[in-house]
Structures are given as C-alpha cells and as structure tokens.
Amino acid sequence: MDAEKLRRFFHENFADHGELGASVSIWRDGVEVLSLADGWCDRERTRPWSAETPALFWSATKGLASACLLHALQERGLDPSMRVSECWPEFSQAGKERITIAEMLSHQAGLPALSVPVPVTDYEAVVAALAAEPPHWPIGEGHGYHPRTFGFLVDEMLRRITGTPLREYWRTHFTEPLGLDVWIGVPPEILERVAPVFPMQSALPKGDLFYTAFLTAGSFTAKSFASPRGLHSAAMMNKPEVLTASFPGFGGVGTARGLAKFYAMLANGGELEGRRFFETQTLVWMERTLTQGHDRVLLMDTAFAAGFMRDPVGEDGRKTRSIFGPSLRAFGQPGAGGSHAFADPEHRISFAYVMNQMEPGVLPGPKSLRLIDALYA
Numbered sequence: 001m002d003a004e005k006l007r008r009f010f011h012e013n014f015a016d017h018g019e020l021g022a023s024v025s026i027w028r029d030g031v032e033v034l035s036l037a038d039g040w041c042d043r044e045r046t047r048p049w050s051a052e053t054p055a056l057f058w059s060a061t062k063g064l065a066s067a068c069l070l071h072a073l074q075e076r077g078l079d080p081s082m083r084v085s086e087c088w089p090e091f092s093q094a095g096k097e098r099i100t101i102a103e104m105l106s107h108q109a110g111l112p113a114l115s116v117p118v119p120v121t122d123y124e125a126v127v128a129a130l131a132a133e134p135p136h137w138p139i140g141e142g143h144g145y146h147p148r149t150f151g152f153l154v155d156e157m158l159r160r161i162t163g164t165p166l167r168e169y170w171r172t173h174f175t176e177p178l179g180l181d182v183w184i185g186v187p188p189e190i191l192e193r194v195a196p197v198f199p200m201q202s203a204l205p206k207g208d209l210f211y212t213a214f215l216t217a218g219s220f221t222a223k224s225f226a227s228p229r230g231l232h233s234a235a236m237m238n239k240p241e242v243l244t245a246s247f248p249g250f251g252g253v254g255t256a257r258g259l260a261k262f263y264a265m266l267a268n269g270g271e272l273e274g275r276r277f278f279e280t281q282t283l284v285w286m287e288r289t290l291t292q293g294h295d296r297v298l299l300m301d302t303a304f305a306a307g308f309m310r311d312p313v314g315e316d317g318r319k320t321r322s323i324f325g326p327s328l329r330a331f332g333q334p335g336a337g338g339s340h341a342f343a344d345p346e347h348r349i350s351f352a353y354v355m356n357q358m359e360p361g362v363l364p365g366p367k368s369l370r371l372i373d374a375l376y377a
Contacts, residue, residue, distance in 0.1 A: 003034060010024060063332060082100060083099065120230040123155075151248030151250065196356065205360060256352040325372050336358065338361070
C-alpha cells in the first residue's frame, strides 16, 4: 500500500475534483490500516467533515441487505438455490414460480421495472406489485440491474423467512455486534450527525448508451430507475422522515469506517473480533459470479454474485473492468454518485469511500478508483 500516494490522491479530490466532504477507510487482516477524512458537511462550509460523519451511500446498501438475507438462510440451513415462491407463495404469479433466491439476488429475476406506478413509500403496495409483475425477460436469459426494486425483494424475503424487517435484522445481527455506524433507517438521535448529500453539478455525459437511455422517457432503463416512483432527488433523500425510514436498496447511511469494517469481516473469512458471522459456503455465494454479460438496464457488461457486484472477466481470464482492485475474488457494491465499498478475500483487504457531493455515474469514478490503484500499488 502506497500510503503517501493515497493521502495525496485523497486530498487532490478536494483541490482538483470538486469533492466537498469525504472519508476513506481501508482494513487489512481485520484491522483498520488507513483512515482519511476531510472537507465539509455543508456547502456553506460551517460543519467540518470527520471520520465519524455518516452520509447516505445509495446503492451500496444493496450489499448489506443481501448479507442479511444470506445470513438468515445460513442460520436456518436453507440454500440460495431454493425458489423464492417456497417462502413467498404470492411471488409465483405471472410465471415467476421457478425463480430462485440466487437469481433474485443476482439481478436475473426480470423485475427492475413495475407496470403499476406505486409509491416507493408504500411498502405493502410495492411488494404486492412485485408479486404480480411478470418478468421483463425470460428467466435464465440474462440479467438487468434492479436499481430500486431490489431492496423490496430482499426485505420481503427476509420477512417471510424470519418474520423480521430488514432494518431490524441488520441492526441486531451486524450493527450492534460489530459496533458499526451504519444504518438502514437512521435512529432519530443520529440525524443531526448525518451530512446531507448534494446533487451532481456537472451535466451527464453525452453519447453514452446508459446516460442516453436514462434520459429518454419511456426507455426500459428510465422506467427501472423510476420504479417504484418517488424519492428521486438528493433533496428528498435528505429529509428526516426519509432518512429514518428503511429503503434497503438505496437508503443506507453510515461512515466509511463502518462500511469498511463490515467488509473487513467478509474479507477475513466471515469472522471479526473473535466472532464468526458467515460460514465458508455462504462466502462462496458472495464471490462466485452467477451471471455476466450485457446488462439490460445499465447497457454495459456487468457481473453479479448472490447479492454483490463483481468485475466482469473476459475469455482470457482477465478483468475487462476493475472497480474492486486486481483480485478475481473481490466483490462489493458501489452507490450512485461515488460511494463505494468492497471486500478482497484474497488479500484480506476491505475498502470504503463515502462522500456527500455526488458525481455522474452509477459506477465509481476516478475519486475512489485512484485510491484503489494506490492501495494496490
């Protein structure tokens, strides 16, 4: 690890790349080896940012939600290869009776968009709509990122299996045992610590297939990012009633240290601080690619394990894109605007980057990728 280069790149994010407030945390062998924090929580620059500053990290929440469901399956001797409908009978509507939990977790269920315009704040309505929705492609024939519906699918499966909502399962089994400043539904007493997030200030790039589709009303990509409807802006997500609610696909809030510590446990064989959370077979599900190729929503090549994103690999065995470092075993989940977190079990390393000034993109940009390059230098 080139610590000096990491520090230089981190501070260049503020001087040269428009960062406002941000933290990075890196762990190896279950110990934090680097923590950097700088900037401000607000654009008026009255609240300094620190390593203890939590912020919304959008879709990086998906990895945490997936870990909860995989943990629940493990604890009950169940397997991700079982069908969703075995636990959630209503899900078998419209030709979905054979979809497995593993396919659901790897974005193969064909449900990124809803035909019924239900509000994202009405949990029961969203779940009923998902149960009734037919798949948007033949199951077993590809995948497509589920930007917003993913969290509802995982939450409902967890409730069916355990009787516990995901926000409570996360708190009981991970936040409290590991001492993480990471929440899926912020406790009211924490609200004043949370840094607001700010929308991107630059225009979306032109000519890119994803951005063109994202901005085209009626496209499948646009429908997917608008299903369920509501809470599409940073301003709306900063509202206290939204932060304290639970949106397991895009509403997680926490510090870089908390996120990196969670992934440190995954990178450390499922064990940390003398306590084991995951068995070897469950970890295999997290790092084994289940689907790879053209993504019907993101319109680029993507790869997914059970609940976690992977780097795509070409026929020559080399990565065709690297957002999780050089290891072929690494897995994680980025968030829109620049947040990022992953585990590298090969090198027993974890990484997390949390910020409040969003930049264009659903995949990490240079602000975190340069840090990852320096980490492995």
